[in-house]
Amino acid sequence: MFATASQTIGPFWHLIDDPAWFDLTRFGAEGERIAIEGRMTDGAAAGVTDAAIELFQTSPARSASFPGYGRTATGSDGTFRFVTIRPEPLSGPAGARGNALQAPHCGIAIFARGLLKPLFTRVYFAGEALNETDPILALIDPPSRRPTLIARQIAPARYHLDISLQGDAETVFLEF
Amino acid sequence: MMIDTTPFRALTPDTQPPYLAPEYRSTVLRSPRSAPVAIPQTITELTGPVFTAPQFPPTDNLALTDGREALGERIIVTGRVLDEDGKPVPHSMIEIWQANAAGRYAHPGDTHDAPLDPNFRGSGRVFTDQNGAYRFVTIKPGAYPWGNHHNAWRPNHIHVSLFGPGFATRLITQMYFPGDPLLDLDPIFLATPDADARNRLIAAFDIGVTEPGRALGYHFDIVLRGRHATPMEN
């Protein structure tokens, strides 16, 4: 059997949007709260205004008070915002690369009109020493593209990540 | 909690659409120009969100809103969610949304000049059972025009969102209806190169699912990525 073909989420997916899902702490999670904000743009540098962005993290561990998963809609200017708990370092991929620790990160999936299948990427956090040795970031060549996955800190506990679907500053997308 | 660290298999080429499909115009400025970077699956890709019915309450009858019946042809959609080895995907959340019988979404962005139905909101949520089976009741969505090209119409379809066991199994697709003449004209449907893969997006009419005097039945199985048979050495 083959996996079912992906199809676009389309422009009317907001019928399933629950605006509360941007906040992964809404069930009362404990830990350091951080905001992850940003703007998504297309190949003409215009804001992507109808996308769904999903955030998934395995640290802290999922519990009744922390789903580890959030989803939000990009706004009329392409901006988005999540509130979550800061992740901890994670074990790396098994095998020959020596089980190097992964720097704190969250997985990101992007769905939109014009995307026939999701785009996957990650968000890392500026200032984490482990970013230098992260086994996934290390796979991105040239290294000059690695910062497209690293959110910059704009205030205490506030991070900003721009996502460019196409163009000179195009975000590095991942396949796994 | 036990974590299955067996990686998911790669998707089979041509059974999935590409990012850039110029006939579907919105892909032109939204598809990356660089190929994605292949990475090994780590805990972030091997595990996924878990949804439970108490926190995410199911709504399995889209044809009924506050006790009032929606306009349109009532249908039952049922099937199983399986992995590529045919194993059921149990207790997994499915989100569904669709246009009403006239081909209009209850969405402020839908400007199609077709009537809204106050008794149809057009979204639902169900969970697979222990055998991977799911079922919901709705009305058959209408076809609707869109701006992709001159005289462009989307075939009748229901949007379906699935999560499965890992972030790597996340899938959003569309269920189509048999015999729809618009399928062969639809650049979204046609973007998947493999004809068999396209045809698996079309539900089957099923007289066994059909309920006498009440609703036509359709069967639609959905397959998520399977895992490698044994953990990879790499």
Ligand SMILES: [Fe+2]
């Ligand atoms: Fe649609």
